[in-house]
Amino acid sequence: MSSFLHHLKTFLIYNESSPLIFTEGSFWLFFAVLLLGYSLVYKTSHLRSLYLLIFSFFFYYKSSGFFFFLLVFSTVCDYVLGLLISKTEISLKRKIYVALSVIINLGVLSYFKYSYFFVDSANQLFGTNYQVFNFLAHWSNVVTGTRFDVTEIILPVGISFYTFQTISYTVDVYRRKVAPVKNIIDFGFYVSFFPQLVAGPIVRAAEFIPQLYRKFSLSKREFGHALFLIINGLVKKIIISDYISLNFVDRVFENPLSYSGFENLLATYGYSVQIYCDFSGYTDIAIGLALLLGFRLPLNFNSPYKALNITDFWRRWHISLSSWLRDYLYIPLGGNRKGTVRTYANLMITMLLGGLWHGANIRFVIWGAIHGVSLAVHKAWESIFPPKRYQTPVWKRVLGSLFTFHLVCLSWIFFRAESLAKAWSMLRQIATRFGQQTFEVVENYYVVLSMIAFALIVHCLPVRWKEYYRGIFISTPLVVKLLAAVLVAIAIFQVKSADLQPFIYFRF
Numbered sequence: 001m002s003s004f005l006h007h008l009k010t011f012l013i014y015n016e017s018s019p020l021i022f023t024e025g026s027f028w029l030f031f032a033v034l035l036l037g038y039s040l041v042y043k044t045s046h047l048r049s050l051y052l053l054i055f056s057f058f059f060y061y062k063s064s065g066f067f068f069f070l071l072v073f074s075t076v077c078d079y080v081l082g083l084l085i086s087k088t089e090i091s092l093k094r095k096i097y098v099a100l101s102v103i104i105n106l107g108v109l110s111y112f113k114y115s116y117f118f119v120d121s122a123n124q125l126f127g128t129n130y131q132v133f134n135f136l137a138h139w140s141n142v143v144t145g146t147r148f149d150v151t152e153i154i155l156p157v158g159i160s161f162y163t164f165q166t167i168s169y170t171v172d173v174y175r176r177k178v179a180p181v182k183n184i185i186d187f188g189f190y191v192s193f194f195p196q197l198v199a200g201p202i203v204r205a206a207e208f209i210p211q212l213y214r215k216f217s218l219s220k221r222e223f224g225h226a227l228f229l230i231i232n233g234l235v236k237k238i239i240i241s242d243y244i245s246l247n248f249v250d251r252v253f254e255n256p257l258s259y260s261g262f263e264n265l266l267a268t269y270g271y272s273v274q275i276y277c278d279f280s281g282y283t284d285i286a287i288g289l290a291l292l293l294g295f296r297l298p299l300n301f302n303s304p305y306k307a308l309n310i311t312d313f314w315r316r317w318h319i320s321l322s323s324w325l326r327d328y329l330y331i332p333l334g335g336n337r338k339g340t341v342r343t344y345a346n347l348m349i350t351m352l353l354g355g356l357w358h359g360a361n362i363r364f365v366i367w368g369a370i371h372g373v374s375l376a377v378h379k380a381w382e383s384i385f386p387p388k389r390y391q392t393p394v395w396k397r398v399l400g401s402l403f404t405f406h407l408v409c410l411s412w413i414f415f416r417a418e419s420l421a422k423a424w425s426m427l428r429q430i431a432t433r434f435g436q437q438t439f440e441v442v443e444n445y446y447v448v449l450s451m452i453a454f455a456l457i458v459h460c461l462p463v464r465w466k467e468y469y470r471g472i473f474i475s476t477p478l479v480v481k482l483l484a485a486v487l488v489a490i491a492i493f494q495v496k497s498a499d500l501q502p503f504i505y506f507r508f
Helices: 002-012 025-041 045-087 091-126 135-144 159-174 184-192 205-213 220-254 261-292 310-316 319-333 340-358 362-384 394-416 420-432 438-444 446-459 463-475 478-495
Strands: none
Touching: 025 045, 045 091, 045 135, 045 159, 045 184, 045 205, 091 159, 159 184, 159 205, 159 319, 184 205, 220 261, 220 420, 220 446, 220 463, 220 478, 261 394, 261 420, 261 438, 261 446, 310 319, 310 362, 310 394, 319 340, 340 362, 362 394, 362 420, 394 420, 438 446
16 A cells, blocks of 8 residues: 555656656556546536646646646736736727737746846856846745755746747737637636647647537547557657667767768758657647547648748648747738838748747757748749749659758758757768768668658658558557557567657757
8 A cells, every 4th residue: 555655646746857748658647547537527518628627737747847837827827818908999908918918928938948048148248147047946945945956947848839829819819819718727728738738739729719618529530540640659759759869860969070971961861850750749649639538639740841842841840830930920020011121031030030939049040040041032933933833743843852851951950969060060071071881881770771761751652642541540440459559559668768758849
């Protein structure tokens, strides 16, 4: 009995070294317990929302500890401001309330994400010696007796995602695109819904809130689709992404000068596969879990490396973020309505801020600049050579996809490299020290390279082929589905690293 209580206490209390994430066995125990109770409340909408809100808050607490209170703070603030915006017809008051929402949300996000950048910049400019101060840790130490280091600021998991989500809510209420949520339980559930809470997709209120008041529905085909997405996501993350990361990509990016240019190039291709499988794998699992609970989340990835051009890439990659930047930044800046020069400037501003959203580092600014310039150049190209109405020849589409893929890979070098110096080192190695021992490299890393090639081939398969094998899985009997899940679980257990491998976008 004492052993059971000890394990229960361990499970219930936050432990930084064992967060509750999709790739850990503890999460699936959590989800099994959730489903057990969910079977009793899923038919009643208000009980369902309350039940899932409690579990979502617990999930975030287990993932982030005392940062849980930030989520509660953001939820309460935007719930109240949304109501205030809707209850007044005075234009100035409405603008003040929506501005207050944006300032509070971006202020909290900036404090945790950019404090070091601002303090370091101030120290360099004015010769001062200021240090960051963690107010949340200080308050926790005073109130609860914890011993957090107040000179260190840690980025809360998922803050970038739920911040953008709540901003979109208040802005849409201001624009009268969505009615305010009257019940704080429903609003809290919308903000904190655990499958997509920490790494998206960023869900708009207009897409999600109406689902709270509909009857639960889950067809047999949807159940099969959900299970397919979860298995597919776990394979992407653990079997492909984590494996190529640990066994090749991380080693080269850590010390690019120790490897030939050919190895650096292969590592760049590897990282393009790693980040896609990692991030889209999370999204697949999130969409599958939400579907099992009766909620539909939007598509977030659509075979982005098949894009014919850079504009097409951003219609396929992290769709919820790119559409958020378009609707809440690019269009308010003027979009393409203010002339050619302003259009290009707006694209650059949007992508530079998109880079800064990932972190206050010159590497992310360069990453955003590469995409901003590329989008502007593509728009200029189309203004000179308008796209034809008839279908583009296959060879042009292939060349366009290859060029776009390599352009994106170039930007990934700056995105992934540990420093700007290492990014330039990788580029110099690729350009000037390509190496002659290509066959030996392939022989030494044939498993990793085979996995990278396999992932890219599957990624580029025609949509109808993917729909075909997905349809086969969905149509199989439940026993076969469960057997497939067990086999995948065994394979995951065989290749899973003993070290925790968090999802890449947790750090953003």
